Amino acid sequence: xxxxxxxxxxxFLPALLICYFTVRRNSQRRAVLLLFSLVFYxxxxxxxxxxxxxxxxxxxxxxxxxxxxESLRERRLLLILAVIVDLxxxxxxxxxxxxxxxINGLFPVEISVPGVALPLGxxxxxxxxxxxxxxxxxxxxxxxxxxxxxxxxxxFFPQLVAGPIVxxxxxxxxxxxxxxxxxxxxxxxxxxxAGLLKKVLIANTCGRAADAILGAxxxxxxxxxxxxxxxxxxxxxxxxxxxxSDMAIGLGRIFGFRFKENFNYPYISRNVTEFWRRWHISxxxxxxxxxxxxxxxxxxxxxxxxxxxxxxxxxxxxxxxNFVIWGVYxxxxxxxxxxxxxxxxxxxPGIISAVVSYVYMAAVTLFGWTLFYFSDNIIGGxxxxxxxxxxxxxxFSIALLRDNAVILIxxxxxxxxxxxxxxxxxxxILPENRYVIASRVAKTAFTAAGIAxxxxxxxxxxxxxxxxxxx
Amino acid sequence: MKMKESRFGRTNKIVNISGFTVxxxxxxxxxxxxxxxxxxxxxxxxxxxxxxxxxxxNISTVVDGSAFRGIDNFVTDTFFMRDFLVKSxxxxxxxxxxxxxxxxxxxxxxxxxAATGRQDEAGQIVTPDASGExxxxxxxxxxxxxxTFSEAGQLxxxxxxxxxxxxxxxxxxxxxxxxxxxxxxxxxxAEQYADAFxxxxxxxxxxxxxxxxxxxNEFKGALLDQRQSLLEIQAxxxxxxxxxxxxxxxPGDLSAGSSPDTIRPAIGPKVRFVFVFDELWAHxxxxxxxxxxHHWTARGxxxxxxxxxxxxxxxxxxxSSMKETIIGEPFVGGLYTFTGxxxxxxxxxxxxxxxxxxxxxxxxxxxxxxxxxxxxSILTFGSNYSNFIAGDNPLTVINVPDNPEGLSILVIKDSYxxxxxxxLTEHYNTIYVVDPRHGSIKLREYFKNIPLTDILFLNxxxxxxxxxxxxxxxxxxxx
Numbered sequence: 001x002x003x004x005x006x007x008x009x010x011x012f013l014p015a016l017l018i019c020y021f022t023v024r025r026n027s028q029r030r031a032v033l034l035l036f037s038l039v040f041y042x043x044x045x046x047x048x049x050x051x052x053x054x055x056x057x058x059x060x061x062x063x064x065x066x067x068x069x070e071s072l073r074e075r076r077l078l079l080i081l082a083v084i085v086d087l088x089x090x091x092x093x094x095x096x097x098x099x100x101x102x103i104n105g106l107f108p109v110e111i112s113v114p115g116v117a118l119p120l121g122x123x124x125x126x127x128x129x130x131x132x133x134x135x136x137x138x139x140x141x142x143x144x145x146x147x148x149x150x151x152x153x154x155x156f157f158p159q160l161v162a163g164p165i166v167x168x169x170x171x172x173x174x175x176x177x178x179x180x181x182x183x184x185x186x187x188x189x190x191x192x193x194a195g196l197l198k199k200v201l202i203a204n205t206c207g208r209a210a211d212a213i214l215g216a217x218x219x220x221x222x223x224x225x226x227x228x229x230x231x232x233x234x235x236x237x238x239x240x241x242x243x244x245s246d247m248a249i250g251l252g253r254i255f256g257f258r259f260k261e262n263f264n265y266p267y268i269s270r271n272v273t274e275f276w277r278r279w280h281i282s283x284x285x286x287x288x289x290x291x292x293x294x295x296x297x298x299x300x301x302x303x304x305x306x307x308x309x310x311x312x313x314x315x316x317x318x319x320x321x322n323f324v325i326w327g328v329y330x331x332x333x334x335x336x337x338x339x340x341x342x343x344x345x346x347x348x349p350g351i352i353s354a355v356v357s358y359v360y361m362a363a364v365t366l367f368g369w370t371l372f373y374f375s376d377n378i379i380g381g382x383x384x385x386x387x388x389x390x391x392x393x394x395x396f397s398i399a400l401l402r403d404n405a406v407i408l409i410x411x412x413x414x415x416x417x418x419x420x421x422x423x424x425x426x427x428x429i430l431p432e433n434r435y436v437i438a439s440r441v442a443k444t445a446f447t448a449a450g451i452a453x454x455x456x457x458x459x460x461x462x463x464x465x466x467x468x469x470x471x
Numbered sequence: 472m473k474m475k476e477s478r479f480g481r482t483n484k485i486v487n488i489s490g491f492t493v494x495x496x497x498x499x500x501x502x503x504x505x506x507x508x509x510x511x512x513x514x515x516x517x518x519x520x521x522x523x524x525x526x527x528x529n530i531s532t533v534v535d536g537s538a539f540r541g542i543d544n545f546v547t548d549t550f551f552m553r554d555f556l557v558k559s560x561x562x563x564x565x566x567x568x569x570x571x572x573x574x575x576x577x578x579x580x581x582x583x584x585a586a587t588g589r590q591d592e593a594g595q596i597v598t599p600d601a602s603g604e605x606x607x608x609x610x611x612x613x614x615x616x617x618x619t620f621s622e623a624g625q626l627x628x629x630x631x632x633x634x635x636x637x638x639x640x641x642x643x644x645x646x647x648x649x650x651x652x653x654x655x656x657x658x659x660x661a662e663q664y665a666d667a668f669x670x671x672x673x674x675x676x677x678x679x680x681x682x683x684x685x686x687x688n689e690f691k692g693a694l695l696d697q698r699q700s701l702l703e704i705q706a707x708x709x710x711x712x713x714x715x716x717x718x719x720x721x722p723g724d725l726s727a728g729s730s731p732d733t734i735r736p737a738i739g740p741k742v743r744f745v746f747v748f749d750e751l752w753a754h755x756x757x758x759x760x761x762x763x764x765h766h767w768t769a770r771g772x773x774x775x776x777x778x779x780x781x782x783x784x785x786x787x788x789x790x791s792s793m794k795e796t797i798i799g800e801p802f803v804g805g806l807y808t809f810t811g812x813x814x815x816x817x818x819x820x821x822x823x824x825x826x827x828x829x830x831x832x833x834x835x836x837x838x839x840x841x842x843x844x845x846x847x848s849i850l851t852f853g854s855n856y857s858n859f860i861a862g863d864n865p866l867t868v869i870n871v872p873d874n875p876e877g878l879s880i881l882v883i884k885d886s887y888x889x890x891x892x893x894x895l896t897e898h899y900n901t902i903y904v905v906d907p908r909h910g911s912i913k914l915r916e917y918f919k920n921i922p923l924t925d926i927l928f929l930n931x932x933x934x935x936x937x938x939x940x941x942x943x944x945x946x947x948x949x950x
Binding site: 448 | 483
């Protein structure tokens with residue numbers, strides 16, 4: 001089930017809210033959330049829900065065992081075992097075919113594997129399950145004695161299929177008890193609406209434009225068209241994913257959960273290091289805390305460690321060479337920045353440094369997205385951006401740009417922290433009380449109008465895939 | 472101070488509660504109206520298509536997830552006031568483009584409805600030629616709709632692209648797409664049909680899209696070369712295994728003579744191909760595609776039929792032998808609803824129909840397998856593309872008693888097939904038409920005791936490499 005569907009907005013969510021607020025006790029509310037979360041997942045994956053529940057059960061058992069074990073060595077052994085068991089389904093469903101392809105290519109063998117569909121959100125819930133085991137092992141979280149609560153943590157529908165990757169330690173206490181009030185509900189609805197509009201208004205429109213150009217025959221796309229197409233794609237992927245995160249955070253808030261932010265205006269970054277502190281924050285911090293630091297972090301072989309982490313980051317996004325190359329590409333850039341580039345930028349005079357940084361970021365980010373987009377023909381795809389064998393421009397890209405220019409401008413404007421800046425300005429102008437009231441009224445009006453607009457856009461829209469579902 | 476805070480706290484609480492109440496009430500109202508609405512629509516007039524019905528829910532559909540997807544589609548398609556919302560969305564989407572800033576930037580002239588005539592490469596309005604089957608006398612532009620270039624006024628060069636639709640000068644065009652890998656899948660599935668129906672000829676006829684008419688002008692090279700794509704599919708079909716043993720009892724041969732009597736066992740590829748591009752291109756000056764709709768006209772379909780008949784060993788019937796009729800009033804076709812572009816409203820179309828000579832009856836099965844019976848394959852009420860074989864339906868069966876018994880064809884089609892099927896009544900005794908978008912039928916079971924002379928895949932070119940369509944065709948073969 002998609003958040004941005006009429007079924008979710010007008011049937012699933014009202015039914016859940018009614019049931020949730022009808023019951024009073026925490027345990028009953030948890031039961032309602034768990035039941036609806038399982039229905040939510042089963043709606044998209046009626047068979048693999050067994051896999052998800054099984055994975056949670058395995059981690060529940062490992063959690064109990066780790067909790068009972070005193071010996072550090074045995075705890076570590078259990079941790080390694082749990083991680084291996086967690087990664088097995090992910091490897092089977094996501095990477096087996098890719099790996100056998102590599103083996104078949106390297107050696108004179110013909111290993112064939114059955115083609116299986118990737119279970120919805122497997123990359124996300126696997127990482128959440130591992131986060132529980134890691135936090136327990138490190139002592140930053142208590143062992144969860146209740147299987148139902150652990151199941152709720154991993155299967156909680158707002159973050160189940162496309163993140164953000166909520167770490168167990170961050171949500172542990174909220175699973176037990178949550179304080180919530182009418183402001184939380186309003187704020188949650190506002191955030192959900194903002195995410196909905198990001199998705200259905202901006203991401204879907206940009207996605208259609210990007211596909212029209214980039215998905216066309218390679219020989220018929222111009223250099224200009226390729227750059228315009230990837231610009232639309234850059235906006236699509238940001239608004240798609242951050243919109244989903246907004247909806248997840250908003251839905252969590254409605255039910256009293258506070259999830260951490262997953263995006264913080266990444267496109268205003270002046271270097272790749274900053275970009276990755278602002279983009280998919282939950283994934284970046286997962287790899288930082290559970291992989292990069294344990295293998296040595298900045299203390300020793302930092303370049304090697306960074307290379308490993310970024311290769312894994314690329315691979316996490318998909319079992320395809322283009323994702324690996326994309327990850328390695330960012331790994332190399334980060335290493336280069338740390339070793340040299342950031343110091344070079346810092347030495348430039350202020351305004352020049354800013355201009356150079358932004359031009360550099362625009363170029364590396366857009367080129368990065370070309371690596372990301374072309375999973376089948378990475379050489380042909382990226383070649384177009386360099387003008388290899390194609391014309392400079394053609395009428396379709398120009399027409400497409402003209403017909404979606406306003407959306408592109410809106411997307412570019414709101415990719416910068418315009419709203420927080422305006423809000424800050426208003427806060428300075430208005431007395432605090434008035435600011436709070438005015439802000440609430442404005443947010444309520446936005447929520448009402450946004451849901452109406454979102455409904456209108458969804459009613460006739462058949463184009464609705466969430467990009468991050470495939471990861 | 473404490474009092475002040477308390478007053479603020481109360482105000483804040485009231486604002487929050489009021490805001491939530493307003494949103495929740497409106498939300499629940501719409502949710503209830505949607506949930507409890509009576510008589511959910513089954514057809515979208517605006518989109519000219521059947522809306523999704525409530526899916527079959529059983530263990531199998533639940534396990535494979537199709538029941539859930541079906542319910543999702545059903546809720547979206549039959550949402551409360553959906554037609555209004557769709558139209559509003561189309562109007563709203565105008566705001567996405569630069570027109571919001573520049574207004575009507577003079578990129579396009581609004582052509583009066585009567586002044587619609589396609590221009591040829593030299594920019595001249597196409598006029599009927601003198602032959603008996605020219606558009607003027609044989610079904611092209613209405614007499615009053617053939618202005619001279621000067622009468623039509625200045626027609627500025629224009630280009631416009633949205634949802635795969637191009638507006639060029641005074642008509643809207645559907646653009647084509649093609650992927651070799653997808654086309655290979657299509658041909659492979661057609662081969663499976665040949666294996667499943669060993670005594671039946673399997674024929675593919677992809678219909679070019681109207682953007683083919685733009686070949687030869689400034690768009691050449693920028694648009695997909697549909698001719699080349701069709702030739703590639705033809706080569707794939709010719710490369711399919713020799714069917715000489717498989718169809719030893721085949722009653723027909725695509726390369727045979729000109730009447731059913733000359734039909735003989737076939738030696739040829741398993742999957743045969745009918746190439747219609749050149750025939751349509753030769754008649755590009757005629758009214759072969761609608762201006763505001765994504766379909767070909769009955770005249771365009773006729774030329775495709777002529778290719779088919781020639782290749783299938785029949786003497787094609789002359790269009791002049793059929794009664795030409797204009798049905799209903801001029802209409803605005805589906806490309807307006809696809810794009811919401813107001814300019815397309817100016818490109819009015821006229822529905823010409825050519826009534827088959829041989830008497831026949833038509834049974835149409837709807838998605839609930841209710842039967843509607845008609846005395847002709849062309850309806851005379853209403854005025855749009857649905858007049859041909861009563862539109863898209865899961866199964867349609869046409870009986871033509873005057874044709875030899877045992878000569879039968881199964882047409883698996885999208886809506887491009889609708890306009891061509893009536894011409895097949897000239898040759899076949901029984902014509903089965905299946906539109907897999909509108910219902911599922913198990914072909915092996917249904918035709919277990921019904922011999923088929925031919926199976927014809929008739930759809931627009933894009934579908935020949937659309938994986939979901941190929942999958943749908945494969946599903947029809949399920950045991």
